Amino acid sequence: MNQDLLKIASEALKKAALNEEAKNFVLQNDTLFQTLKKAANRYIGGETIEETMLCIKKLNKKGFFVTTDFMGESIRNEQEACEAKDEFVKFTKVVASENLNSSISLDLSHIGLLVSKELVTYHLKQICEEASKINQEVIISMEGIDRTDKIIEIYEDVLKVYSNVGITLQAYLHRTKEDFRHLSKLQGSIRIVKGAYDTPKNLSIPRGKELDEIYLSYVEQLLASNHKCSIASHDTYIHNKTIELIDKYSPTNYVLERLLGICNEEFNAYQDRGYKCRIYVVYGKEWYLYLCNRWAEYPQNLFLALADIIE
Numbered sequence: 001m002n003q004d005l006l007k008i009a010s011e012a013l014k015k016a017a018l019n020e021e022a023k024n025f026v027l028q029n030d031t032l033f034q035t036l037k038k039a040a041n042r043y044i045g046g047e048t049i050e051e052t053m054l055c056i057k058k059l060n061k062k063g064f065f066v067t068t069d070f071m072g073e074s075i076r077n078e079q080e081a082c083e084a085k086d087e088f089v090k091f092t093k094v095v096a097s098e099n100l101n102s103s104i105s106l107d108l109s110h111i112g113l114l115v116s117k118e119l120v121t122y123h124l125k126q127i128c129e130e131a132s133k134i135n136q137e138v139i140i141s142m143e144g145i146d147r148t149d150k151i152i153e154i155y156e157d158v159l160k161v162y163s164n165v166g167i168t169l170q171a172y173l174h175r176t177k178e179d180f181r182h183l184s185k186l187q188g189s190i191r192i193v194k195g196a197y198d199t200p201k202n203l204s205i206p207r208g209k210e211l212d213e214i215y216l217s218y219v220e221q222l223l224a225s226n227h228k229c230s231i232a233s234h235d236t237y238i239h240n241k242t243i244e245l246i247d248k249y250s251p252t253n254y255v256l257e258r259l260l261g262i263c264n265e266e267f268n269a270y271q272d273r274g275y276k277c278r279i280y281v282v283y284g285k286e287w288y289l290y291l292c293n294r295w296a297e298y299p300q301n302l303f304l305a306l307a308d309i310i311e
């Protein structure tokens, strides 16, 4: 497909994702809401914990590890941050009572990063405390570059008390070289992603060969040292190279990771060949932004959406 056209589509979808007016229109128009929900269903575990448990159960049954995120970010008031924290704690309790396998993934800005450092640290510790009772990991997602320093600082503080907390690093940021050098000396797990947020010029490496090489150099260091890690990508080239590295170093502490609804067949095949695979499941009512982001990063997904809607 024409690359320029895809770029235009991607930019338009990014704008649609952030357009409050469009979002409110969708939320208030039941027909449109139900139509788009059909397209969202392939990417989300459900709107509620109960629906999501069914999804996790199915994935666990097929042998997949799961990590789950209650959708939301950039919360600016204490009460909503506290409600989000409560939801994560509740999620852990339900995972324990249903005896399922799912770690937690979360954005710190969902549980208070933009309110205060004290609040977000307190919330993260509460979630880690509950999760530690069932040996469950809590993996912090990485947000825009204006938040990176704060996120790493809070991660390091909490890791001193809870060894079940992990962090995501974005290979596309130049600063990640230094962050990686430092954080890979600590015990917490590291998820490597390419990076999804726009950055000011010269702070990041665009998609391409150079980024792939840097990404894979982080992966190799993690696998060679058997550092607890996840390789989170939908890129077949990255996966194939990672599998060569897994075969070379025979690590035990890794997972290959993808988002629910993307690269399903590929992951089924890795799973069948005995590689450890984890599916990132999101749930909640805030799926509109999430859906637009999945379209924006790969506009060809709009064709799948059409099929999902018409089916």
Ligand SMILES: Cc1cc2nc3c(=O)[nH]c(=O)nc-3n(C[C@H](O)[C@H](O)[C@H](O)COP(=O)(O)OP(=O)(O)OC[C@H]3O[C@@H](n4cnc5c(N)ncnc54)[C@H](O)[C@@H]3O)c2cc1C
Pocket (backbone or CB within 6 Å): 140, 141, 142, 143, 168, 170, 193, 194, 195, 196, 197, 207, 232, 233, 234, 235, 236, 238, 257, 258, 259, 262, 263, 280, 294, 295, 297, 298, 301
């Ligand atoms: C589990 C997980 C957690 C993540 N957490 C974070 C985070 O905390 N912070 C952050 O900045 N980013 C995060 N990301 C997003 C990540 O940074 C990338 O933007 C995203 O994974 C796309 O990059 P890629 O590695 O697939 O490679 P790309 O170079 O973007 O894509 C390579 C190829 O993968 C396929 N592909 C990519 N996206 C899709 C899609 N949506 N649908 C179908 N095919 C696709 C296409 O074939 C594409 O050509 C996460 C991703 C995953 C899988």
